[in-house]
Amino acid sequence: MGLYDALNKEQKKAVCQVEGPLLILAGAGSGKTRVLTHRIAYMIDEMGISPWNILAITFTNKAAGEMRERVDRMVEFGADQVWVLTFHSACLRILRRHIDRLGFDNGFAIYDTDDQKAVIKTVCKHLNIDTKAYKERTLLGAISSAKDELISVEEYAMKAQGDYSKAVYAKVYREYQDTLKKNNALDFDDIIVKTVELFKACPEILDSYQERFRYICVDEYQDTNTAQFELVRMLAGKYRNLCVVGDDDQSIYKFRGANIKNILDFEQHFPDAVVIKLEQNYRSTQSILDAANAVIGNNVGRKDKSLWTSKGSGDRIHFRQFDNAYEEAEYIARDIVKKTKNGNASYGECAVLFRTNAQARLLEERMIMEGIPYNVVGGTNFYSRMEVKDVLAYLKTIDNARDDVAVKRIINVPKRGIGNATLDKLDAYAFAEGTSLYGAMEVAKSVDALSKVAGKIRPFVELIAEARRHSTEMTVAELIRYLLEQLNYAEYLEEYDSDSAEDRMENVEELIAKAISYWENAESPSLTGFLEDVALVADIDTVEDGDNRVLLMTLHSAKGLEFPYVYLSGMEDGLFPSFMSIASDDVTDLEEERRLAYVGITRAMEDLTMTCAKSRMTHGEIQYNAISRFVREIPSDLMDEVVPTPKKKIDFADDYLGFDTRPRATVRPKVTAQADKPFIAKGIGSLNQLAGISKGVPAQTDTEIHYAVGDRVKHIKFGEGTVLGLVREPRDYKVTVDFDNAGQKIMYASFAKLKKI
DNA sequence: TTTTACTTCGTTTTT
């Protein structure tokens, strides 16, 4: 049993509890992956359970890959028989075998967000829906939420009766699903939903998988949505050997449909469940854990638990506030330089985390200036680059001719003189005949309405037909090269934009490299398989460890990772917690943000730095933000002292901004909280002045504001309220106030005449 | 049909 000696008592208990439902509440850094892998090894080696009967489900490919690797190392024989997959890849394996039972073709395509948008657009066009009144994002959001909750088109229509806009959503939902089916495509949500549908429609198929997967583990269980819960419930329904691992305090995907009730109510669903709590943390210092515990303690309705460590208290948590986001980024970059110069840290041990992707740009610029090697996780996904999407759309068209979205993308790339007019004709014909766009193109020359455009279309149809013939004997990489040559794609890129052509071609080469590595590693490589692989990569999957770079990423991406040195940037009310969550009347929205803060804090092993800026540019406006309430929730004895903000060239701008420039040394952040002190904001000419590049434009307005975000104010009509937002506009300030009685209002400062109380 | 110049609009978070 030497293998299991390194585990603590609770961990051992979790490893040995193999039969029946089991809930492992695993706090951050409590070694849950170790428990999961040991548990699988224990089942196989000690209990004699066949690897064939084990299913382990995670959320990201990265997590699945790591678990697979560790299981392979630990289990002597048959480890490859264990399914270690993400929800999506597991469902896809099942659907590729059986989806014909639901009337789809087994070679179905997978639609990403862009594809979904394109579908919504055509749906709105066909249904004559004004996309100004009904935003695509909103429509897609409604559809996605419905699917997360397993609400079918029919149910949605039923529930929508009497509600006009819901009825519109219902119509769009129906048409959207019909379009997907016609295109032989599934979106991300469908991958789960259709598997559940399949199991419901075909009990014998469900039974075969129940027999196969007698032992099921689900990681990150707090992130499961209703559809995923139902899937797991069905699969485990027969043998009930279901082990779920999660931490309700790390549930941060509500917006994606994650239902925190799945974990909170696990014991109701499975009354005989064994519950094991893992509270010993092996990652962070006590100070960091104390801070995390203090913050998360403000949430109600959570499973009570408290992390502890046998490590020492470690350094205090650092906190710095800056005048603007540039200085914040500069500080972080220089601090990293300092740490690495000392020889204490390597770049790869540092991570900078933030709430929104938009914050990455500024930080990135600073990293470049200081010569720090870095990687930004996410942001513009490799697979969403124009040139990559073009090539993929060709491959998709070859793979699945019914995929209208792919065809539309490439029909005029490179230019073939096919514009909206031609496309509309084809679309009208295809819609009337119930065929696909490509189907319409194939028969164009023998259709009167299309005969005029048939000539333009022909080369495209011939190219695809020829490529399709080749696709059976070529590897994906060879097929891509063939296409590039036939299309003169390099030339097209050059014409499109000569400056970027080289970079873009490099991206295409990278795609080819990925195709080659797919072909070498896949069990039975195919074009369909490659496209599937590509569709399912998450941002975090592409992170390579060990190349010694500072990682820049969102807090969401950081979940599950750990770093010795962590910077939490943009700790500002309105940014983090987000404006939406502060303004929301649903308190659980703010609690979710707090869990995100908890996730962020607990990423740090040794050293945690929190930073914020008094002002920052947000879509062309200067926003003034108060220090994040989450910073204030940390007891001040855990924080280091606040040193004065480094002042340099920016100094004179203080006159414009009227910022309090008194030294802040030796004052703890709780006391310095910006919102506690009024500042007077005066109009400034432009951001350039802020940066010290004066254009000689004097201050334009004389608006003076005597309150800040977070302050209590009084309005002559609406009464008392709290300032939620303060945004500078060309000649006034836009103030958002949450009034105690009148609710939330947005108004101009010069009219509102608010008084601070 | 394609290019250009202008307006509008938005920011959470992502498998």
Next chain:
DNA sequence: CGAAGTAAAA
């Protein structure tokens, strides 16, 4: 501010 979408011109 920048992307993306729309209207007008070529």
